[in-house]
Amino acid sequence: MSIKDLPLRERKYALTKFAILNAAKEKLKDKPLSEITVSELCSMVPISEVTFYKYFQKKSDLVLYFMQLWSIDLLWHIKKQKIQPGLGVIEEIFEFNSKVVEESPNIMAEILIMVAHTRHEIKFKDLQRAERLLFAANIKCPEEIHERDLHEIILPNLQIACDQKDLPKNIDLKKVFLSLLSILYGVPMSILYTSYTNVHKKIQSLYRTQLQNLWQTLRLEA
Secondary structure, eight states, X not given: OOGGGSOHHHHHHHHHHHHHHHHHHHHTTTSOGGGOOHHHHHHHTTOOHHHHHHHOSSTHHHHHHHHHHHHHHHHHHHHHTTOOTTHHHHHXXXXXXXXXXXXXXXXXXXXXXXXXXXXXXXXXXXXXXXXXXXXXXXXXXXXXOOOOOHHHHHHHHHHHHHHTTSSOTTSOHHHHHHHHHHHHHHHHHHHHHHOSSSHHHHHHHHHHHHHHHHHHHHHHHX
Protein backbone atom coordinates (compact mmCIF):
# COMPACT_ATOMS: atom_id res chain seq x y z
CA MET A 1 0.00 0.00 0.00
CA SER A 2 1.15 3.54 -0.78
CA ILE A 3 0.36 6.63 1.24
CA LYS A 4 -1.44 7.93 -1.86
CA ASP A 5 -4.01 5.17 -1.35
CA LEU A 6 -5.05 6.56 2.04
CA PRO A 7 -7.81 9.10 2.68
CA LEU A 8 -6.76 12.75 2.42
CA ARG A 9 -7.36 13.38 6.14
CA GLU A 10 -4.93 10.63 7.15
CA ARG A 11 -2.31 11.88 4.71
CA LYS A 12 -2.63 15.47 5.92
CA TYR A 13 -2.29 14.32 9.54
CA ALA A 14 0.99 12.52 8.84
CA LEU A 15 2.41 15.31 6.69
CA THR A 16 1.59 17.93 9.31
CA LYS A 17 3.09 15.89 12.14
CA PHE A 18 6.30 15.38 10.17
CA ALA A 19 6.38 19.08 9.31
CA ILE A 20 6.19 19.99 13.01
CA LEU A 21 9.04 17.60 13.82
CA ASN A 22 11.16 18.99 10.97
CA ALA A 23 10.50 22.53 12.18
CA ALA A 24 11.69 21.53 15.65
CA LYS A 25 14.82 19.88 14.24
CA GLU A 26 15.60 23.05 12.32
CA LYS A 27 15.12 25.28 15.37
CA LEU A 28 17.21 22.96 17.53
CA LYS A 29 20.23 23.82 15.40
CA ASP A 30 20.23 27.26 17.04
CA LYS A 31 18.86 26.80 20.57
CA PRO A 32 17.61 24.21 23.07
CA LEU A 33 14.02 23.01 23.13
CA SER A 34 13.35 24.92 26.36
CA GLU A 35 13.92 28.19 24.48
CA ILE A 36 11.82 27.25 21.45
CA THR A 37 8.21 28.37 21.70
CA VAL A 38 5.23 26.52 20.31
CA SER A 39 4.37 29.73 18.50
CA GLU A 40 7.72 29.65 16.65
CA LEU A 41 7.13 26.09 15.49
CA CYS A 42 3.58 26.84 14.42
CA SER A 43 4.67 29.80 12.31
CA MET A 44 7.08 27.55 10.41
CA VAL A 45 4.54 24.86 9.46
CA PRO A 46 2.17 26.94 9.46
CA ILE A 47 -0.57 25.87 11.86
CA SER A 48 -2.33 27.28 14.92
CA GLU A 49 -1.17 26.50 18.45
CA VAL A 50 -4.46 24.68 19.03
CA THR A 51 -3.59 22.41 16.11
CA PHE A 52 -0.08 21.80 17.48
CA TYR A 53 -1.49 20.35 20.70
CA LYS A 54 -3.63 17.94 18.71
CA TYR A 55 -0.38 16.34 17.58
CA PHE A 56 1.88 16.81 20.60
CA GLN A 57 0.63 17.30 24.15
CA LYS A 58 3.93 18.96 25.13
CA LYS A 59 7.13 20.01 23.40
CA SER A 60 9.13 17.12 24.84
CA ASP A 61 6.86 14.73 22.92
CA LEU A 62 8.73 15.89 19.82
CA VAL A 63 11.87 14.27 21.22
CA LEU A 64 9.99 11.06 21.92
CA TYR A 65 8.66 11.09 18.35
CA PHE A 66 12.18 11.51 17.00
CA MET A 67 13.32 8.51 19.08
CA GLN A 68 10.43 6.44 17.76
CA LEU A 69 11.32 7.16 14.14
CA TRP A 70 15.01 6.64 14.96
CA SER A 71 14.24 3.08 16.08
CA ILE A 72 12.55 2.28 12.75
CA ASP A 73 15.49 3.75 10.86
CA LEU A 74 17.89 1.71 13.01
CA LEU A 75 16.03 -1.58 12.53
CA TRP A 76 15.85 -1.06 8.78
CA HIS A 77 19.58 -0.28 8.71
CA ILE A 78 20.35 -3.50 10.62
CA LYS A 79 18.16 -5.57 8.29
CA LYS A 80 19.47 -3.90 5.13
CA GLN A 81 23.11 -4.37 6.16
CA LYS A 82 22.39 -7.98 7.18
CA ILE A 83 24.00 -7.48 10.58
CA GLN A 84 24.43 -10.76 12.43
CA PRO A 85 22.24 -11.16 15.55
CA GLY A 86 23.97 -11.03 18.91
CA LEU A 87 26.91 -8.74 19.59
CA GLY A 88 26.87 -7.64 15.93
CA VAL A 89 23.44 -6.01 16.29
CA ILE A 90 24.29 -4.46 19.66
CA GLU A 91 27.54 -2.93 18.38
CA GLU A 92 25.78 -1.66 15.25
CA ILE A 93 23.30 0.25 17.41
CA PHE A 94 26.21 2.26 18.77
CA GLU A 95 27.79 2.77 15.33
CA PHE A 96 24.45 3.98 13.99
CA ASN A 97 23.88 6.31 16.93
CA SER A 98 27.32 7.93 16.56
CA LYS A 99 26.27 9.05 13.06
CA VAL A 100 22.92 10.34 14.32
CA VAL A 101 24.68 12.43 16.98
CA GLU A 102 26.96 13.89 14.31
CA GLU A 103 23.95 14.88 12.18
CA SER A 104 21.75 16.12 15.04
CA PRO A 105 23.84 16.85 18.16
CA ASN A 106 21.25 19.14 19.73
CA ILE A 107 18.52 16.53 19.38
CA MET A 108 20.76 14.02 21.15
CA ALA A 109 21.25 16.57 23.91
CA GLU A 110 17.46 16.80 24.28
CA ILE A 111 17.19 13.01 24.39
CA LEU A 112 19.74 12.95 27.21
CA ILE A 113 17.69 15.53 29.11
CA MET A 114 14.51 13.48 28.61
CA VAL A 115 16.16 10.25 29.74
CA ALA A 116 17.61 11.98 32.81
CA HIS A 117 14.20 13.31 33.84
CA THR A 118 12.12 10.23 33.02
CA ARG A 119 11.32 8.13 36.06
CA HIS A 120 9.69 5.32 34.09
CA GLU A 121 10.32 3.21 31.02
CA ILE A 122 9.91 5.22 27.81
CA LYS A 123 6.99 3.92 25.77
CA PHE A 124 6.01 4.90 22.24
CA LYS A 125 2.47 5.55 21.06
CA ASP A 126 1.40 3.54 18.05
CA LEU A 127 2.04 5.30 14.77
CA GLN A 128 -0.92 5.84 12.51
CA ARG A 129 -0.94 4.00 9.21
CA ALA A 130 -0.16 7.17 7.23
CA GLU A 131 2.78 8.07 9.49
CA ARG A 132 4.28 4.64 9.04
CA LEU A 133 3.85 4.71 5.26
CA LEU A 134 5.23 8.23 4.93
CA PHE A 135 8.33 7.52 7.00
CA ALA A 136 8.88 4.18 5.23
CA ALA A 137 8.78 6.03 1.91
CA ASN A 138 11.24 8.66 3.19
CA ILE A 139 13.89 6.11 4.20
CA LYS A 140 12.95 3.59 1.50
CA CYS A 141 12.15 0.79 3.90
CA PRO A 142 9.33 -1.80 3.97
CA GLU A 143 6.19 -0.80 5.84
CA GLU A 144 6.45 -3.87 8.09
CA ILE A 145 9.53 -2.50 9.90
CA HIS A 146 8.01 -1.39 13.21
CA GLU A 147 9.52 0.68 16.01
CA ARG A 148 10.78 -1.09 19.11
CA ASP A 149 12.08 0.09 22.47
CA LEU A 150 15.78 -0.37 23.11
CA HIS A 151 15.21 -3.16 25.62
CA GLU A 152 13.20 -5.03 22.97
CA ILE A 153 16.20 -4.85 20.64
CA ILE A 154 19.12 -5.26 23.03
CA LEU A 155 17.93 -7.92 25.50
CA PRO A 156 17.15 -10.61 22.88
CA ASN A 157 20.50 -9.97 21.19
CA LEU A 158 22.31 -10.28 24.53
CA GLN A 159 20.63 -13.66 24.95
CA ILE A 160 21.73 -14.67 21.45
CA ALA A 161 25.30 -13.59 22.28
CA CYS A 162 25.18 -15.86 25.34
CA ASP A 163 23.77 -18.77 23.31
CA GLN A 164 26.54 -18.27 20.74
CA LYS A 165 29.10 -18.27 23.58
CA ASP A 166 30.26 -14.76 22.70
CA LEU A 167 29.29 -13.84 26.27
CA PRO A 168 29.09 -16.01 29.40
CA LYS A 169 25.74 -17.68 29.97
CA ASN A 170 25.57 -16.71 33.64
CA ILE A 171 25.52 -12.92 33.13
CA ASP A 172 22.62 -10.82 34.43
CA LEU A 173 21.07 -9.59 31.17
CA LYS A 174 19.21 -6.70 32.79
CA LYS A 175 22.34 -5.39 34.48
CA VAL A 176 24.29 -5.63 31.23
CA PHE A 177 21.45 -3.81 29.48
CA LEU A 178 21.72 -0.97 32.00
CA SER A 179 25.48 -0.84 31.46
CA LEU A 180 24.88 -0.55 27.71
CA LEU A 181 22.40 2.28 28.25
CA SER A 182 24.94 4.14 30.36
CA ILE A 183 27.42 3.87 27.48
CA LEU A 184 24.85 4.77 24.81
CA TYR A 185 23.81 7.96 26.58
CA GLY A 186 26.90 8.71 28.66
CA VAL A 187 29.43 8.83 25.82
CA PRO A 188 27.55 11.49 23.77
CA MET A 189 26.99 13.48 26.95
CA SER A 190 30.71 13.57 27.72
CA ILE A 191 31.70 14.39 24.13
CA LEU A 192 29.04 17.04 23.51
CA TYR A 193 29.90 18.66 26.83
CA THR A 194 33.42 19.38 25.59
CA SER A 195 33.10 19.83 21.82
CA TYR A 196 30.76 19.81 18.82
CA THR A 197 33.58 19.17 16.29
CA ASN A 198 34.49 15.75 14.88
CA VAL A 199 31.69 14.35 17.01
CA HIS A 200 31.15 11.20 14.96
CA LYS A 201 34.73 9.96 15.14
CA LYS A 202 35.10 10.83 18.82
CA ILE A 203 31.87 9.11 19.83
CA GLN A 204 32.48 6.15 17.55
CA SER A 205 35.96 5.59 19.00
CA LEU A 206 34.80 5.89 22.61
CA TYR A 207 31.77 3.68 21.97
CA ARG A 208 34.01 0.95 20.56
CA THR A 209 36.44 1.19 23.46
CA GLN A 210 33.71 1.11 26.11
CA LEU A 211 31.94 -1.84 24.50
CA GLN A 212 35.12 -3.90 24.21
CA ASN A 213 35.93 -3.09 27.84
CA LEU A 214 32.45 -4.26 28.87
CA TRP A 215 32.66 -7.51 26.90
CA GLN A 216 36.11 -8.22 28.30
CA THR A 217 34.98 -7.54 31.88
CA LEU A 218 31.98 -9.85 31.52
CA ARG A 219 34.17 -12.64 30.19
CA LEU A 220 36.74 -12.23 32.95
CA GLU A 221 34.07 -12.25 35.67
CA ALA A 222 32.45 -15.44 34.38
